Amino acid sequence: MPSATSDTLPHPLDPLSTGEIESAIGIVKKAHGDVFFNVVSLHEPRKAEMTKWLEDTASAPRPQRIADIVVIAPGGKVYDGLVDLADGKITKWELLDGLQPIITMEELVAVEHICRKDPKVIEQCEINGIPKEDMHKVYCDPWTIGFDERHGSKIRLQQALMYYRPNVDDCQYQYPLDFCPIYDAEKETIVAIDIPKVRRPLSKAAPINYHPAGVESAGGYRNNIKPINITQPEGVSFTMSGREIEWQNWKFHIGFNYREGIVLNNITFNDKGTVRPIFYRLSLAEMVVPYGNPEHPHQRKHAFDLGEYGAGYMTNSLALGCDCKGSIHYLDAEFPTRAGSVRTIKNAICIHEEDSGILFKHTDFRDESMIVTRARKLVIQQIFTAANYEYSIQWIFHQDGTIQPEIKLTGILNTYAMGPDEDTQGWGTQVYPGVNAHNHQHLFCLRIDPNVDGPNNTVFMADTVPSDAPVGSPENYYGNAFYAKRTKLTTTGEAKTDYNGDTSRTWDICNTSRLHPYSKKPSSYKLVSREVPRLLPKEGSLVWKRAGFARHAVHVTKYDDDQLWPAGRHVPQTSGEPSLGLPEWIGNGQQSIDDTDVVLWHTFGVTHIPAPEDFPVMPVEPITLLLRPRNFFASNPVLDVPPSFCSTPSQVAANGKGVTEAADRMSRLAFGEEKANG
Amino acid sequence: MPSATSDTLPHPLDPLSTGEIESAIGIVKKAHGDVFFNVVSLHEPRKAEMTKWLEDTASAPRPQRIADIVVIAPGGKVYDGLVDLADGKITKWELLDGLQPIITMEELVAVEHICRKDPKVIEQCEINGIPKEDMHKVYCDPWTIGFDERHGSKIRLQQALMYYRPNVDDCQYQYPLDFCPIYDAEKETIVAIDIPKVRRPLSKAAPINYHPAGVESAGGYRNNIKPINITQPEGVSFTMSGREIEWQNWKFHIGFNYREGIVLNNITFNDKGTVRPIFYRLSLAEMVVPYGNPEHPHQRKHAFDLGEYGAGYMTNSLALGCDCKGSIHYLDAEFPTRAGSVRTIKNAICIHEEDSGILFKHTDFRDESMIVTRARKLVIQQIFTAANYEYSIQWIFHQDGTIQPEIKLTGILNTYAMGPDEDTQGWGTQVYPGVNAHNHQHLFCLRIDPNVDGPNNTVFMADTVPSDAPVGSPENYYGNAFYAKRTKLTTTGEAKTDYNGDTSRTWDICNTSRLHPYSKKPSSYKLVSREVPRLLPKEGSLVWKRAGFARHAVHVTKYDDDQLWPAGRHVPQTSGEPSLGLPEWIGNGQQSIDDTDVVLWHTFGVTHIPAPEDFPVMPVEPITLLLRPRNFFASNPVLDVPPSFCSTPSQVAANGKGVTEAADRMSRLAFGEEKANG
Ligand SMILES: [Co+2]
Ligand SMILES: [Co+2]
Known part of the structure; x- marks a missing residue:
């Protein structure tokens, strides 16, 4: 039976395991104290080394497991590093200048909470007709700021695309707000708000939703889709x-x-x-x-x-x-x-x-x-x-x-x-x-x-x-x-x-x-x-x-x-x-x-x-x-896939004697009563 | 249970039934004797008439059933005609000048038999090294001639793309012959042969075939494809x-x-x-x-x-x-x-x-x-x-x-x-x-x-x-x-x-x-x-x-x-x-x-x-x-298709209470033993 097995040693291209990530983090923490981990990921083996190993996995040296590290240290300092996991050593540790690393989900999630409490954001919401006590109905999609020449690259920023969601289950994108706060990830605060010259009031349209309650209120679900079952009783082919x-x-x-x-x-x-x-x-x-x-x-x-x-x-x-x-x-x-x-x-x-x-x-x-x-x-x-x-x-x-x-x-x-x-x-x-x-x-x-x-x-x-x-x-x-x-x-x-x-x-x-x-x-x-x-x-x-x-x-x-x-x-x-x-x-x-x-x-x-x-x-x-x-294969490389049906001229001449008949036996006529005369 | 049913009367756009084709043919034969039938097909209702009927199938006049006819009469004369099936009358009968109607399968199949017996074709095959007694191994794909300025449009012609098939079950296209006979469909004879200036001898390559014997001799079929069954136990949705x-x-x-x-x-x-x-x-x-x-x-x-x-x-x-x-x-x-x-x-x-x-x-x-x-x-x-x-x-x-x-x-x-x-x-x-x-x-x-x-x-x-x-x-x-x-x-x-x-x-x-x-x-x-x-x-x-x-x-x-x-x-x-x-x-x-x-x-x-x-x-x-x-539908027209899974924020907050869970129950993990820890 085919199965999923694995060696004790990871393949050199396997992602870092939980243990390896923990180990890399431990080594970095030991050396550099508490930092924010943006990236702890496999530093892929160099191709020359990897190729040698692939050619002879038995005797060529096995590429080392190395962790690629990006951290943000206090003060917003960003470091690129490499950790050799076998040696437990940091082999590279480099302070970056004016570069911002990838934004993690945790950084993204933080923005909304800050927005909801920020007085200037609350003020803008009030201008849009949202009372202060409804700030929990205000959401933001935190986005990379891209590049804003007014703010540059030294400060780690996000922009907050704002929405009002009167009901927690509503589709979030139907009541957009017209202003855009800018968030400083280091200070965890809103540092600016972009407000358009012409204001756009909060939409008063009725909600449109794809959740069951929304669909039920719009007439309900269709009930005319019969199930299609897909099964592999003998297992998979890989x-x-x-x-x-x-x-x-x-x-x-x-x-x-x-x-x-x-x-x-x-x-x-x-x-x-x-x-x-x-x-x-x-x-x-x-x-x-x-x-x-x-x-x-x-x-x-x-x-x-x-x-x-x-x-x-x-x-x-x-x-x-x-x-x-x-x-x-x-x-x-x-x-x-x-x-x-x-x-x-x-x-x-x-x-x-x-x-x-x-x-x-x-x-x-x-x-x-x-x-x-x-x-x-x-x-x-x-x-x-x-x-x-x-x-x-x-x-x-x-x-x-x-x-x-x-x-x-x-x-x-x-x-x-x-x-x-x-x-x-x-x-x-x-x-x-x-x-x-x-x-x-x-x-x-x-x-x-x-x-x-x-x-x-x-x-x-x-x-x-x-x-x-x-x-x-x-x-x-x-x-x-x-x-x-x-x-x-x-x-x-x-x-x-x-x-x-x-x-x-x-x-x-x-x-x-x-x-x-x-x-x-x-x-x-x-x-x-x-x-x-x-x-x-x-x-x-x-x-x-x-x-x-x-x-x-x-x-x-x-x-x-x-x-x-x-x-x-x-x-x-x-x-x-x-x-x-x-x-x-x-x-x-x-x-x-x-x-x-x-x-x-x-x-x-x-x-x-x-x-x-x-x-x-x-x-x-x-x-x-x-x-x-x-021009890669000599000829069609799938000739050896078994046919569902094959008859040759000589078999046809012999009234079908010897034809290959391997049609899928689970297929059926859509309307049973036709079978007799179909 | 859904089923395939039909009225007694055909829908105005239904293809002609066997009976209708027979009826049209009978009417034409009666008027014009023995002719070759190239086309007997529904002459589709005129749109104005059809649109009126679609708008009011109960009282608008039902479009008549009319057969569109193309025949080739003796002497190669081509006629376009219309037969009103209700009246049993030919309402149009028109001799065409210099136009050739569609080539039927029967016309195509005829060419090969003629080619095999034609002395000039046999001669060319012999030049290519195929002995006269092997002419049953010579095949042709009869093709429309397209247009050949030397032959014009008055005579009904096909060109014969020639192949040698040493074994009846071989793939036909691996031993092409280099000359091209031209076939007159009226006279049922080869009227010319196009012979290239530089001759190309018959290939001596070993055959390559996709039939089971060919695949078996090349190493056999792969045996590692497990079946995928697709079933609709409750029937179809149409x-x-x-x-x-x-x-x-x-x-x-x-x-x-x-x-x-x-x-x-x-x-x-x-x-x-x-x-x-x-x-x-x-x-x-x-x-x-x-x-x-x-x-x-x-x-x-x-x-x-x-x-x-x-x-x-x-x-x-x-x-x-x-x-x-x-x-x-x-x-x-x-x-x-x-x-x-x-x-x-x-x-x-x-x-x-x-x-x-x-x-x-x-x-x-x-x-x-x-x-x-x-x-x-x-x-x-x-x-x-x-x-x-x-x-x-x-x-x-x-x-x-x-x-x-x-x-x-x-x-x-x-x-x-x-x-x-x-x-x-x-x-x-x-x-x-x-x-x-x-x-x-x-x-x-x-x-x-x-x-x-x-x-x-x-x-x-x-x-x-x-x-x-x-x-x-x-x-x-x-x-x-x-x-x-x-x-x-x-x-x-x-x-x-x-x-x-x-x-x-x-x-x-x-x-x-x-x-x-x-x-x-x-x-x-x-x-x-x-x-x-x-x-x-x-x-x-x-x-x-x-x-x-x-x-x-x-x-x-x-x-x-x-x-x-x-x-x-x-x-x-x-x-x-x-x-x-x-x-x-x-x-x-x-x-x-x-x-x-x-x-x-x-x-x-x-x-x-x-x-x-x-x-x-x-x-x-x-x-x-x-x-x-x-910009056709007011909004997404498939919101009412029942989801496989839906949870709303309030349901997530309630630890999943009330979520819609309708995942396909026939799906399985590929490797069963993983289920426990998967
Ligand atoms: Co898009
Ligand atoms: Co092609």
Whole structure:
């Protein structure tokens, strides 16, 4: 029976265990006294060291367990540190200047309590018609301040987006307040309030709610959805060894950290007995959600949800039969608390299989001889809540070698107050009376560290274009000639490339030393991504400066152990001058990325112009992309998946003798009475 | 218990029944003697008449049942006719000049038999090294000839793409032959053979096969996929009345014809008791698959699979537990045979529900109060085989008002012979030794006849763009301003529009007379489509001339009862001079499409540069797009879907008292032993 087992020693890429976190905290406390722990996380093994170990786990030195530490010491001093867990030693301890580390959930939660008691906030609420005794009905979503040039980066700040929630169970986002307090995290006090020139009174609209009482009062639930049961009576088709999973020729390690959430490492595919490396590391490495309303202070709404809050820190504890159906395996996550204990998020990652429709099918029209084979997929999922929004991040593995990152957006729109006669001027949509949901983009940066048949890879841009030869010319007489034009990206500067929907542009990650025996093309994985809006904040804008990664659909850099996060290691309150992360690493763009260890950074997403259908909670909107093997396998790699049905011409000629009949026996006709004549 | 029932009288949009087809054929035979029946299909009621009846089915006149007839009479004379079935009268009988009707399966099947006996074909096979006695191992895929200027349109022709299949059960496409006979369907003879200047010998490569014997000899089947069972013990959530379906507020009629396959009519949504019209008619109306190899005669490979063969005529008989899993309802299809009898395709359409993951979710980060609701979708599917390729056409309905047409490509690449030292020159890929799979596009044309809150609609093009105001200006100080720029398409000329990935371009089908009470924007359905390559054959090329619909992503026309198929009614052997269908209807482009009954034609698809992974059979490649309600519903229309779990802040404060707990009870942990400590 397949089972989840683990060695006594952690895998070098396993997240720090509770014990390891406690140990690191103890070492730091001993040396530096009481500090606030922002980060205690695995400092990943250096790639060279890790690669050696992977090649020979028996005799190569096992990479050490090292904790990556960020603390805030009294006086708001921020330290970056490293703790060697085996030696119990601090190997690095560095005071940062003008950089603010990630904002933890505990820091976020604190803001609301302070707001409710702050006299200036209470005064503003009274102006909005909320009596002092109703301050417990005032809520705030504490946000990163982004960057506010009036306040700079030295003081640790948050902005408080304010809401009135007359009933504790109401949807929080339907009575926004029009002012915005600024919170000093060190002093734990409100240091300023941004008040708009034109005030917007508190909405008097009737509440709209998605909770049962709200639905019942609006007519009740529909009762016409019959259950669909999904069961795996013989168990799942994957096995786990610690955090390493094997499924349908795939094998990889499932990591998790406070920042990126799920991290997949050492992804290989067993190709008829040969274990072939494909990706060294895959993760969602950063994101930014710029809002498009130019009125002050809305320009500050452009959260870097990963760099400023963390997809790990914000992740949900998932529930069986709610977030997923079927047979599910869960992995937990452990994080430090600010004070230095450990909190566990149960079921932070869910792993399950799904039927995936038809894998392939063909019928010979002559005799109706036929093959049909069903597909299976493996889903590794986390869901995180970023204040109003939820993001479901799915890493979907297909049997044919395709990896499909898929993101589902749901949750609630960020909203702002709207006066009764106000015009949104096109910067937002009134989704409910008095509720203005501003235009915004969700831009995600996927970090792809390829290992396509080895570490030395080259990225090509591929555009399908017509032949240059004109119609009527000998080379293109009928005008139908077209081909895939491949442009090699040889330097980091050249690799700053944008999407082109017209040419169905893709990017091919190639191993140019390994040509396919038939096609003579390099072994490759193709990035196929179609939801690639441009960054809409203009060149030179605050967002453009801070989110360098979002300026292009693709950047490629030479691998560097310390380049994990494309907006920089510490993102809150960066000014963008200089632009941290990718622009800093790329510099003058002269570095060669030809046939070497490279990293591809892909920015994709959606531009969201809100509509009333998105309120008071949004039906899921999915975004997806593919990493597809092309010229990688000798032939179709799923021919050996057993078909549901297969008949050959000779079997058809023999009246069906010998056909393969393995249709799913649990399927039924929808209406039983038809069975007789159906 | 829900069931499939039907009235005695057919719905006016029901396909012709067996009896009706027989009756029409009898009437034609009586008047015109023995002819070949190419088409005997429902002549759909005129919209004005149909609309009146739909508004008052009790007293408005019921639209008559009329058969649309195409026959080929002796001498190759083609007639278009109409038969009034109630009166038993032929109301139209028209001799066509220089037009060839759709090619039926029977016509296709005939070609191979003729080829095998033709001395000139036998001679070419011998040159290729195939002895005369092996002619039963020679196969041909009969294709529409497209248009060949040497042969014109007066003679009914097909081209025969030739293959050698040494073993009857082999994949047919691995030993292509290099010559191409041309078949005269009237004379039933080969009238010419196109022979390339440079000959390509028959490949000597070992066979590669996907049938069980082939897989067994290559190492056998994998045995590590555990079953996933999908069951609906309480039955399905939809009901059928004849061919009208009701599901989750949706109601529509499911038609089917020889040409387009599935046709959905009179699509409405019950919005809290108000039945709101959305689409009058939706179908896949045409497609073209241009190949990109300029060498003669490959320019002829650009099949219009719908107009030249028919998605109905080529449709598969679907099998329970193979093509779909769960509880399935099937609909059959009836078509005439050439000689004038009726053939039935059992299970031509399958209808079923699937679990669709999370519908919406939100967690309050303060107290982890939470709602999570699962989604359901309804899938109406057909699969057709166009010689080598298969296309699964799915019409997916979501609970939130979204309609998602999805096409899955599978089957086998069209292949051509490749010499041992030949260079593909970029026009194709050697996917297996001696097998050149040419570059090609799959371009589909969706016909959208909207009825968004009534017949008078207007189409806008929407682009998300930055504000024109520069960074630092008072209107856009921080540079973050962006909005959806909407351009009204007022004439058919203006409406010829292309895709723009950079601005995430969409097209909004609006009812400008019905403004949303909150957003003040018109009630609309938004076309969101991201796989929209340009037509790669150049302007003025043969394909460009014949496939006018593919020149732009979107065309909009004023509704006309006779404008159903955008490459024209009779497509085979059209020269493109003049371009039939859309270019002809649009003419000088002056016709107003503002606030009137319009039709939107959307061309989308993929450019396919083959790879060895696609051979000898292709793993499914999906293409999808969305028709989304925006500013159509007052608010989120799925709030009344019962949640799997819901807790409110007050319930959390009461230690969970009163929470809604309706998680799927069939879900399980993957590894049982973890349950105790999990
Ligand atoms: Co959004
Ligand atoms: Co293709």
